[in-house]
Amino acid sequence: MRGDGRVFERGHRWFIQYYFRGKPVREPGGLDGRGAKSEAEARKRLKARLKEIYGDRFIGPQAERVTVDEILDSYSAHLKQKGAKSAPGMDSKLKAVRDHFRFMRAVDITTDQLRTFINSRLAEGKAPATCNRSVQYLRAAFRLAQKEGKILRLPYFPTLRENNVRTGFFERHEIETIVAHLPKTIDDIVRFGYCSGWRRGEILSLRWEDVDRDAGEVRLRAEASKTGEGRCLPLEIGELRDVIERRWAAREYSLPDGTSGLSAVVFHRQGRPVKDFKRVWAAACTAAKVPGRLFHDLRRSAVRDMIRAGVPQAVAQRISGHKTASIFNRYNITSDTDKREALRKLEAYRASRPVPASNVVAMSRPS
Incomplete structure (x- = not known):
């Protein structure tokens, strides 16, 4: 019968065939992965396979070999x-x-x-x-x-509880102190991040073809965005425009043969894109007496300050590139003005509620 499988002989060796999920599976009948020397050995192997299938423990010959x-x-x-x-x-x-x-x-x-x-x-x-x-x-x-059909089942993958939500923020005077200890180009990367809230990789990916100085905007290509979605940043803020203008003026770099070239990327070192500046960043933070701070703190700071300035949350998300509002909940980013307004509304509401007449009769104290 189809459900019982079968054993068969080829070249003085015994093999087995059975069905799994409607498809025939053939394999050597020996327990050592080779053809069995006897029909009895092959039937023992077939019985074990059928027991695995009926007990929902079947793995299969191919999956058994995958490392x-x-x-x-x-x-x-x-x-x-x-x-x-x-x-x-x-x-x-x-x-x-x-x-x-x-x-x-x-x-x-x-x-x-x-x-x-x-x-x-x-x-x-x-x-x-x-x-x-x-x-x-x-x-x-x-x-x-x-x-891909290489394995049939997955084990349970345990994980640990994480409590690593970073809550670092920068104030304006700290940024000014940090950039004073940074080399040229890196200081402008920091200023751009502080003003825009963009991710480090997004900033470093910028090319001059992404910048429209006449229209006053910078466009992030979708392939350079972590979320896979492009976005546009207006250069309305004077500091952002100043960064772009300084980098435009610094496009030219010297070549070993004495000639010069023009960088295609906005933030470069001798025409090559800036990729890593962890050491100089760490040294600048230490010199500014804010050791251990992260470049990503610039992103959090930009979002927080936009909310403090009264920028709608949805607009802040479009500028920084946050797809969800989780950052506002994770770091409890909210405007103090909003909190004060909420408390004022609560006080006004309670004051407007009528006070019911009391039925309690005051009793005089015995002298």
């Missing part, structure tokens, strides 16, 4: 093929996962083993958020493998 390393390779290739922004740095992000699970079969990965991996990372001094990212990358790789 974690192969799954991670496929995941990295998938990201590169679709042009994901995370693709270039994914190999380094997956290194810890590879080192721990490299030679293990995917079917052998259990939730307990994942917890062991997390604990080993914590023992190395890694933050819970870092551990969670590693687990999330592994989970994404497993899900892709499942979609």
Whole structure:
């Protein structure tokens, strides 16, 4: 019968065939992965396979051979093929996962083993958020493998509770002190971030073809945006326009042969895009007596100050590029003016409520 499968002989070796989800599966009948030497051995193998299927524990011969390393390779290739922004740095992000699970079969990965991996990372001094990212990358790789039919089931991927919401904000005088300790070009990157609330990568991606000085606007290309959506920034603020004009004047750079070139990118070092300035940023923050501050604090500060200035939340989101209002809840960004107005309205409401006449008769105290 179809549901019972069958055994058959080929070249003095026995093989088995059974059905899973309506499709025939053939494999060697031996327990060692090779053809069985006898019909009895093959029937024993077939019986074990049918028991797995009926008990909803079937994995399959192909999935049994897939290793974690192969799954991670496929995941990295998938990201590169679709042009994901995370693709270039994914190999380094997956290194810890590879080192721990490299030679293990995917079917052998259990939730307990994942917890062991997390604990080993914590023992190395890694933050819970870092551990969670590693687990999330592994989970994404497993899900892709499942979609591609390489594995049938996924283990439960545990994660740690994170409490790493950063709440750093800059005041104007702190920005002025920091930029005073920064080299040229980097100081303008900081000023642009403080005024616009744009992400560091978005700022560094700007090319002169994105800037319309006559119309007074800067356009962020969709491919350069974290959200995949482009947006336009008017240069109405004098400081933003000043940054663009300074960078326009600094387009020219010297070449080794004594000639000069014009940079295609707005923020450059000798014609090459600025990519990293963590060291000079950290040194400037230390010199300004605000050590440990993040460039991303500029983004939070811009949004907070826009709200304080009375800019509608939806407009602030369109400028900064926040797709949701979560930042306003996460950092409790709200205008003090709004709070005072709310309390005034509460007081006025309560004062307008009629006070019912009291039925209590005052009693005189005995002398």
